[in-house]
Amino acid sequence: MNIENIGDELAFLVEKFELTKSCLNLEQTKERLMALLKERESLSFWNNLDYAMQTNKEIKSLQELFDTVTKLQNQLTELIKTVKELEKDTDIELLNLAFSEMLELREKISELNVRTLLDEKYDNNDAIITIHAGAGGTESQDWVVMLSRMYKMYSSKNGFDCSIVDKIEGNDAGLKTIVLWIKGEYAYGKLKSEMGVHRLVRISPFDSNKRRHTSFASVEVVPAISKETAVKVKQEDLRIDTYRSSGAGGQNVNKVETAIRITHIPTGIVVTCQNERSQLQNRENAMRILTSKLVALEEEKQRQNMNEIKGDLKRIEWGSQIRSYVFQPYTMVKDHRTDFETSDVQAVMDGELTPFINEYLKKSHSK
Numbered sequence: 001m002n003i004e005n006i007g008d009e010l011a012f013l014v015e016k017f018e019l020t021k022s023c024l025n026l027e028q029t030k031e032r033l034m035a036l037l038k039e040r041e042s043l044s045f046w047n048n049l050d051y052a053m054q055t056n057k058e059i060k061s062l063q064e065l066f067d068t069v070t071k072l073q074n075q076l077t078e079l080i081k082t083v084k085e086l087e088k089d090t091d092i093e094l095l096n097l098a099f100s101e102m103l104e105l106r107e108k109i110s111e112l113n114v115r116t117l118l119d120e121k122y123d124n125n126d127a128i129i130t131i132h133a134g135a136g137g138t139e140s141q142d143w144v145v146m147l148s149r150m151y152k153m154y155s156s157k158n159g160f161d162c163s164i165v166d167k168i169e170g171n172d173a174g175l176k177t178i179v180l181w182i183k184g185e186y187a188y189g190k191l192k193s194e195m196g197v198h199r200l201v202r203i204s205p206f207d208s209n210k211r212r213h214t215s216f217a218s219v220e221v222v223p224a225i226s227k228e229t230a231v232k233v234k235q236e237d238l239r240i241d242t243y244r245s246s247g248a249g250g251q252n253v254n255k256v257e258t259a260i261r262i263t264h265i266p267t268g269i270v271v272t273c274q275n276e277r278s279q280l281q282n283r284e285n286a287m288r289i290l291t292s293k294l295v296a297l298e299e300e301k302q303r304q305n306m307n308e309i310k311g312d313l314k315r316i317e318w319g320s321q322i323r324s325y326v327f328q329p330y331t332m333v334k335d336h337r338t339d340f341e342t343s344d345v346q347a348v349m350d351g352e353l354t355p356f357i358n359e360y361l362k363k364s365h366s367k
Contacts, residue, residue, distance in 0.1 A: 003086050006098055010083055012078060013102070017109050021069060023116040026252045033062040050226045061124060061185050068112060075105055115186075117361040119301070122223035123189025128289055129180040133170070134197070134216030141174025143200045144214040146349065148178045151191075153351025160184030165285060172207070179273075179289070182222065188223040192355075193360035195221045196322030203328050212328055216321065222296040224288065231294045233287070240283070241262040245274040260286045271291050323356070325349075338363050 028098050039045060040115040053302050081182035082098050118124070131147050133140035148164075155162035165179040182191060197218050204213040224233075242257040260282040271293070273286040325345060326332045333348045334341035334358075342348065348356075 002237065003083065003090060003095065006095070006102060007083055007087070007108075009102055010076075010079060011080065013105055013109060013306065014080075014124075016113070017072060017076060020109060020113045020116060023113075024065070026066075028070065031063060033059065033066070048201070051142065054226050057185075058124065064185075065115065072105065072108055072301075075101070078234045079105065094296070114358055114361060117365050118186050118189035120189065120200050124186050125188045126181065126183045126224035127166070127188040127191040128222050128224050128292055129182060129191065129194065130220040131175075131178050131180075132220075133174070133176050134218065136213070136215045138170060138172050138174060138206050139204055139213050140217055141170035141176055142206070143217045144170075144175045144178060146200070147198060147217055147219065148175070148180060150349050150351055150353070151180055151182065151194075153349075154353045155182050155351075156245070158184065158190075158350050158354075160187055162274055165289065166274055168272075181285075181289075184222075188221070190361075192221050192223075193357050194219050197320060199321040199324045201326045201328065222289075222292045223265075225292040225295045231298055232290060233264070233293060236306040237265050239250075239265060242279060258282055262286045262290055264290055264294065266275070267294070267297065269297075335359065 029222045036055055039054075040055065045055075077100050079098060080172040082094065083100075086098060088093055129151060131144045133144045134234065152162045154160075161183040163179050163181050163183075167178040168176040170176050197216055200215040200217075202215075203210050206214065239262070241263075243261065244257055245259040258277065258279045259272065260279060261270065261272045262283075263270050269290060271290045272288045273282040273289070275281065276282045276285065322337055323333065323335045325348070326334075327345060331343050331345045332341055333345055333355050338356075338359040340356055342355070344352070
């Protein structure tokens with residue numbers, strides 16, 4: 001690449017950076033940050049621990065945003081100076097360095113641009129992912145294991161913490177259901193794109209005749225909601241059952257009824273939790289997940305009437321997949337909502353979901 005090309009690309013990056021900054025509403029964001037910092041100085045701030053932790057999380061996120069913008073602004077300024085020097089006197093080594101810095105800036109500005117798409121109410125919350133096996137027995141139950149591994153790998157690569165809240169083992173192999181709690185900045189905003197049915201096509205390792213099988217699993221994603229919400233859960237609306245955990249975790253877990261199952265009678269929502277060693281911890285986590293699901297339901301009701309909600313639920317049935325993963329006779333992962341696809345199936349199964357997530361966010365905001 002010559003100096004003219006670098007100059008043109010740099011001008012484009014500056015324009016994109018300025019547009020991104022305007023979309024971030026930095027003046028309003030700064031006012032929000034100042035207000036939160038002032039609130040944190042209050043003597044009563046820590047009286048509500050859950051709210052205080054959520055507020056601190058938002059403060060950290062906003063501070064990191066301003067740090068990122070400042071660093072990118074400085075890098076652009078320095079690169080502009082370098083390009084002006086190269087226009088006067090071309091230096092091959094300096095030219096290569098400028099080209100490398102420009103590629104790095106392009107990627108960072110694109111990442112910042114995605115941040116502008118994460119502007120919905122709960123986008124900065126943690127994500128609770130529930131994966132259910134579809135029809136197909138062992139095949140679909142093995143697909144649940146594969147998907148859960150994919151989300152764990154994605155979490156690891158993006159600095160998120162992923163823990164198993166609950167799981168129900170399959171009859172012969174795999175899992176019927178697994179619940180993952182993924183904690184991190186904008187975890188829900190990014191992973192909400194995974195909501196729906198995921199379809200797998202492969203030669204079955206469980207079929208002695210080596211035939212090709214199609215399996216389905218549904219993925220439900222809700223934001224983890226703090227205890228202080230507008231949705232109040234009445235005790236009389238709950239049925240709470242205890243039972244012995246089926247998982248590992250020491251003799252106490254398997255000999256004492258530490259696992260919890262909570263049924264919300266009005267909606268029929270059932271939440272189970274058995275990963276913690278104490279019944280109290282499992283109950284608290286189960287209540288948090290139940291509240292999150294109820295809040296998500298209320299949010300949906302505000303956007304649509306009940307008939308439309310039922311329509312959406314029907315669309316999360318087999319045969320209406322959001323994404324297909326094909327291992328044979330060719331390799332391809334395709335998102336049917338955005339038409340984005342890749343032939344590198346293994347990379348996707350190893351957690352490379354960012355391109356799919358970004359395309360989903362862009363399409364969602366273009367409507």
